[in-house]
Amino acid sequence: MISFRDCIMGVIIKKIASRTMNQILSKSFLDNLIHEIGQTGFVVRDNFMDMETISELTREAQDIYKNGHMHKAKTGINHVNAHSDDIRGDFTFWLDSNNASPAQTRYLSMMEELRISLNEAFFLGLFEFESHFAYYPAGTFYKKHLDQIQGKLERQISCVLYLNEQWHSNEGGELRLYIEDNTYRDITPVQNRIVIFISEKFLHEVMPGERERMSLTGWFRRRTV
Numbered sequence: 001m002i003s004f005r006d007c008i009m010g011v012i013i014k015k016i017a018s019r020t021m022n023q024i025l026s027k028s029f030l031d032n033l034i035h036e037i038g039q040t041g042f043v044v045r046d047n048f049m050d051m052e053t054i055s056e057l058t059r060e061a062q063d064i065y066k067n068g069h070m071h072k073a074k075t076g077i078n079h080v081n082a083h084s085d086d087i088r089g090d091f092t093f094w095l096d097s098n099n100a101s102p103a104q105t106r107y108l109s110m111m112e113e114l115r116i117s118l119n120e121a122f123f124l125g126l127f128e129f130e131s132h133f134a135y136y137p138a139g140t141f142y143k144k145h146l147d148q149i150q151g152k153l154e155r156q157i158s159c160v161l162y163l164n165e166q167w168h169s170n171e172g173g174e175l176r177l178y179i180e181d182n183t184y185r186d187i188t189p190v191q192n193r194i195v196i197f198i199s200e201k202f203l204h205e206v207m208p209g210e211r212e213r214m215s216l217t218g219w220f221r222r223r224t225v
Contacts, residue, residue: 042197056103058163089140094132131218142206147199157220162189173209
């Protein structure tokens with residue numbers, strides 16, 4: 001006779017198998033990401049997704065900006081402060097999973113897999129992922145800042161996926177990630193490169209670029225306390 005415990009274990013095994021078969025990101029890829037985040041607090045990886053999807057996301061970012069659907073980014077808690085070109089010069093368009101394109105849906109599905117892996121590894125209690133397209137016109141920047149505003153602990157992990165075709169290192173636009181003791185690493189925003197880091201740990205800034213610069217920027221969040 002099959003015991004109740006055996007039945008439960010069978011259901012769990014089937015769920016794990018189903019999840020593994022449907023995964024977009026491989027287990028080894030996720031394991032390597034998690035390991036490096038655990039070691040250094042950040043990770044940089046190229047070729048994050050298939051080129052067909054990344055190219056579609058790039059076209060969508062360009063079209064959304066050209067059609068006037070992006071809005072000038074604000075600063076401060078809940079983004080209520082006035083626009084300030086002295087602090088940041090980007091335009092944003094927030095993703096809505098209920099109205100997402102196929103390419104956006106695939107991206108959000110990948111980030112959901114990453115959310116689950118982060119929770120399993122670090123017990124962070126991440127319950128959602130928020131993300132927007134970011135568009136920086138040539139010459140614009142974002143001054144040094146933390147993604148986790150003082151006293152607001154919801155944002156735990158920051159992610160930036162770059163959408164810039166044929167970007168060269170001499171064109172600027174780097175993400176400057178401050179490591180410690182005012183040392184930093186400059187990360188060139190080449191297409192299909194993703195940067196993931198602990199939100200409360202790393203000051204960072206976006207350096208001016210010689211041409212338009214696009215990304216999908218997002219945060220894994222805990223529930224509001």
